[in-house]
Every structure is written in C-alpha cells, then in structure tokens.
Amino acid sequence: GNSVTQMEGPVTLSEEAFLTINCTYTATGYPSLFWYVQYPGEGLQLLLKATKADDKGSNKGFEATYRKETTSFHLEKGSVQVSDSAVYFCALRSGAGSYQLTFGKGTKLSVIP
Amino acid sequence: EAGVTQFPSHSVIEKGQTVTLRCDPISGHDNLYWYRRVMGKEIKFLLHFVKESKQDESGMPNNRFLAERTGGTYSTLKVQPAELEDSGVYFCASSQDLGQPQHFGDGTRLSIL
Numbered sequence: 001g002n003s004v005t006q007m008e009g010p011v012t013l014s015e016e017a018f019l020t021i022n023c024t025y026t027a028t029g030y031p032s033l034f035w036y037v038q039y040p041g042e043g044l045q046l047l048l049k050a051t052k053a054d055d056k057g058s059n060k061g062f063e064a065t066y067r068k069e070t071t072s073f074h075l076e077k078g079s080v081q082v083s084d085s086a087v088y089f090c091a092l093r094s095g096a097g098s099y100q101l102t103f104g105k106g107t108k109l110s111v112i113p
Numbered sequence: 114e115a116g117v118t119q120f121p122s123h124s125v126i127e128k129g130q131t132v133t134l135r136c137d138p139i140s141g142h143d144n145l146y147w148y149r150r151v152m153g154k155e156i157k158f159l160l161h162f163v164k165e166s167k168q169d170e171s172g173m174p175n176n177r178f179l180a181e182r183t184g185g186t187y188s189t190l191k192v193q194p195a196e197l198e199d200s201g202v203y204f205c206a207s208s209q210d211l212g213q214p215q216h217f218g219d220g221t222r223l224s225i226l
Contacts, residue, residue: 004155034214043218043220044204046214046215099146099208099212100169101158
C-alpha cells in the first residue's frame, strides 16, 4: 500500500536558520506529492505540490523537488521566520483511481527569535 | 470565498453516546472528503463523496460511523455509539474537481470520556 515517512519532530531552529524536513514515500504508479502546513489553532493549508518527477513546488520561500529515483520530496527553506512555526505534513495522492491523500505523521517546527 | 467550515469545533461526549459532525464544503465543490487523526497517529482517510454519492469509503473504520451528503451540499458524519478510541480530530476537505488540491477545514476535536 501507499505510505509516507517524514522525519520525527519536534524541530527547533533559530530565526534565519536553514530548514530541511525529510519525506520519503512508497506508492504504486506515479503519485502526486504535497506539503500541507497546520498553524496553531488552524486547519491544514496546502503549502506546495508537485505532480511529476523532477517538478519543483514552491511557495512562501519553501521548496520541494519530486525525486522519483530516491522516492523523496524533502521540504526546504533557506531562512525560517518565527511565523513559520507550525506542523508540516507530507502527503501523496496515488491517482490510480483513488483520490484520497496518504499523510505522514507530521513534523512540528518551532522557530525561536 | 468562504472556506471549508466544520461544526462543532470541539465536542466532548461520554462513551456510548451519539455525536454528529458537520462539514460545509466550499461552494461549488463536488468532492468532499473526511479524514481523522487519532492521538499520535497519521491523518487517515475515511471516505470521499462526489456530489451525494460515496465514491470511496474504504477508510471507514466500522459500522458505528455513518456519513451522509444528502443533496450534495453539506455532509454529516455520525458516530453511534461512540467509543474511547474514536477520540481525535476529524477533518473535512473539498475540491472542485477530481485531482484538484483538497482544501481543509479547521477540524472538529472529538473527545470521548
């Protein structure tokens, strides 16, 4: 079956530090890949997506590249801000006749001034 | 444009009682999804409606859970009778077309005592 593995948190960084949250997946076919973010007290928001190999999704300074050879979709940001403190979820949609999302466990990021 | 709205935001009930969660999708979105996150676990898919029809209910845990979407607008998820292991956060999401990104609500936190 489909699965997503992302690095366990929590992750604590100082403001302006470089961020990487690792995500690897197992899926049949050619999945679409997503990063969702959940800010405190809010619901999930789509942060970025990639639908095919070598695509790079980007938004709000965050980037992730769909790497089929390593089945990975790592999230990066060059300089984090306090406002980036949130829980980040990696997810996939297999697209093989199913439109459900399969999520990782989430990684809590705390950015301190 | 109003986002996905879920009611209530928090519900506390005793084991054996009945609870009904409601989701109002974004207007015009034919696709509606239910997910839940139990403590410490991944967000898991429950089911997917296309308009009023159940497209995929492979994630429904057991027959104590009943989802409806009469008229193809809002949806309800009823748990009867509730058990302790049903505690968690229930998320609803919607998308305009199949394959489009899913927009999530803020979730309903369900606590079973």
